Amino acid sequence: MATAAFFISPSGDILPVSASHIATIIENPERFGLSFAEIEAAYKACGEKLGLEGQARREIIFGLILQGWIRIRHYPKDAARGWRFNVLSLTPEVRAVLNNFARSLTSQIGINGIREADPYARVSINSADGEELRMTIDELEKLGSQL
Numbered sequence: 433m434a435t436a437a438f439f440i441s442p443s444g445d446i447l448p449v450s451a452s453h454i455a456t457i458i459e460n461p462e463r464f465g466l467s468f469a470e471i472e473a474a475y476k477a478c479g480e481k482l483g484l485e486g487q488a489r490r491e492i493i494f495g496l497i498l499q500g501w502i503r504i505r506h507y508p509k510d511a512a513r514g515w516r517f518n519v520l521s522l523t524p525e526v527r528a529v530l531n532n533f534a535r536s537l538t539s540q541i542g543i544n545g546i547r548e549a550d551p552y553a554r555v556s557i558n559s560a561d562g563e564e565l566r567m568t569i570d571e572l573e574k575l576g577s578q579l
Contacts, residue, residue, distance in 0.1 A: 514554030
């Protein structure tokens with residue numbers, strides 16, 4: 433499977449990420465409730481070049497997670513890492529969103545051409561408040577809001 437990455441908006445919209453999460457944000461900051469000037473300022477404050485995968489990127493993405501965005505990345509060459517979900521908190525609503533994502537991802541159609549066929553693919557869900565869950569994509573799909 434090719435590398436896959438997504439954002440899920442606070443309203444539940446799935447946004448495919450083509451290159452990197454930060455590149456997606458920089459390309460369309462308004463979609464994330466940001467301005468290009470705010471992004472530039474964050475990079476300048478960290479003394480980093482725009483788009484660098486450094487401290488400014490971490491701060492920007494963490495800020496979005498604090499606003500309810502979900503960051504998703506698949507690591508196809510590292511089975512131990514598998515799918516990584518970064519969320520604000522594991523509320524019943526977030527759990528339901530993750531369950532829906534897993535069901536879509538494992539369906540015949542998949543999401544934006546990405547499909548997870550391995551029911552044992554590893555999943556790590558990390559919340560901003562320090563909670564971490566580890567399971568398989570199949571368990572996430574089946575457990576849903578019961579997590």
